[in-house]
Amino acid sequence: MAHLPATTPRMVIAWCPPMLHEQPTSVRLFSLLAEELTGRGVASLRLDYRGSGDSPGDSESLTLAGAAGDAGAVVDWLAEQLPGVPAMVAGARAGAFPAAVVAQRRSLPLLLWQPVPTGAQWLRELHALDAQERFSTHRFPFLSPDELAEVPSDCLMGFRTGARLRRELMDAVVTPGLAAILVDEEPSPPGEHPGSMGFIALTQALASWTGKVDAPGRFPNRDIARIAESLSDRLHWLVREAA
Template sequence: MKQLFFGPPALPLFGILHYPPAESAGGEGIVIAPPFANEYFRSYRSNKVLADRLAKLGYFVLRFDYSGTGDSAGDDEDMSLVRWREDLQTSMAQLQEEAGVERIHLVGRRIGAALCIEASTKPEIQRVVLWDPVLNGRDYLAEIKEDHEEFIGMYRRVHRDMKEFQSDLYRFEALGQCFPGDLVDEIETLDLDSALSLSHVRACLIDSSEDQRLQASAQVLEKAGAHIDYRQVVDPWAKDPVNPIRVYLPNAILRAITDWFKVETP
């Protein structure tokens, strides 16, 4: 495992490259695009474990943090979907440079999956895992606000005057994350349900909901000619109203993803 800063010198990204065992190393790499806000903290360890397991299969795996998040440079004002799309492209280029891989696969979770869908039009992308992708930005923001109200409602019984942070920079704050106005505007325009185009890649759609929320989207995509492997793996711990940044390992989902990549190991 190697830690590295890469990308634009003024605003470098932080990433971790997982190497495959020398005897099984192939010419393929995987970039993991993380989720955002409280989901980022919850998923960090599971992304690390996933990267370890995928590397054992023979892939070079790169995890990275978006600008203004995690260990990467920048702060809240540097967060934007436009920049994060560039960050994903930069990470793919870095993986090619570091590992010399020709083919790249993507694994994205939540908003990371949305970015992967958009990036998958590149010809070097072969396979994409979409883990509970955010398909509609307005729904996503509404969900975050709802979770925040539920969480804060519990604490307001003790701390009645819990204050919102006052700043012109932010539209609102939720579950520990302040959302700048520009980022909110960008997320609101995210509507991939109707614009999905995954016809030249093989995609695995991981749906952790109990009510198969994403099955309809999978069917629409299949009809449009995409190669979709729909997997429902229920994750009862996907949300934690008591501690929204509690770390956990959704082992069943990690296994489903590694099994899917095992089919054609490099």
Template structure:
């Protein structure tokens, strides 16, 4: 199926979001909004999920990728990002995806790691979202925050200029976490974040993709697709490295497409 990628702006003037539409020239079987991960993982996974969106579009699933307000190429300052705001951004992206989809199929979400928290909330608030899938789900926000703080401490100890930091600093009081702005208000949101959260509406398709231990923890999901260790290592490092769609990645992506189009 022929695929087209179109960069665009979404949202009202006061909350402009940068996005890329991966559409199909023929009517799509459904439309998927990809909700990115948080902090440095957004940078590390950017290429991977661009390739994923293109492959899904070629299979007949139109995709919309976007940056949350205050992150990436979207408007706003780093300090403007919040989990609640990300939920608002997902609603904006869903409305835009629905308006652009050809064929009027269903609209679902594919959230990546920490993006699963606002995606879950958005699904609860919008009964028209038919699918909610989470790639390598994070079930406990406090555990995730602690893990980020350990990485941050280690990097500040061994490096004079940690990756992605805007300015060299060894102080934990500079408001940054793994090189990204993380004010106390965001830390509080993360400490309280849990999956599963409020129950989804009956009929919502809920699935996860992840390592075996991640699938074991995601007992809330109806569908599970296992990812090999080599397909998930992008989330375990601060190093920027290219991610290619090897067989370890194409097989689970194609399985996801089959489930979504069933």
């Protein structure tokens, strides 16, 4: 999904979305943000990896390597469609893993949005959340535990996942210091990412969607506008540096 300003953009962002249940949960947030950025002269392209969202392939075909390949193809397409416009790669949550790979390979600035700490830790959290939800009497008030269907071992948060994705996540790590911009709830300790241009703090209303199964009812427009303005300021600096 492309979000383009009325005039030639001063920068374009290739957005690598979260994965599994966090992708649909966050669609509205990043759609609203991309629209806000167009009013500030910044273009965005939001992609769905193969095996996710509206892209072809079932969820078992989703891999980190495949996601990085898809993001790289998007960057190449943007270079053809918007020649001369500086590009940036952004990764949200587990999308940080493919985004970091592409940013390093293409020598592009990187934006991380609430990146997961490590793939292994995120995988443990997903297994715990999956078990919690399946045995939730709040979600299934008329079922007893012995009435719940047996869950296939490759099923995680409602998605059939391939063994390759789970292996990749066990080894996946992104150093925050790679990011030109880090968007999160709290800043990292001083010096943890010395090359970073800056940290952008999220309000609770924009940060609380992570780790949840159900999508938030709404994201406050004024909070999204504030984040877009902060991003725009930093992107303006990046464009000047690139020139």
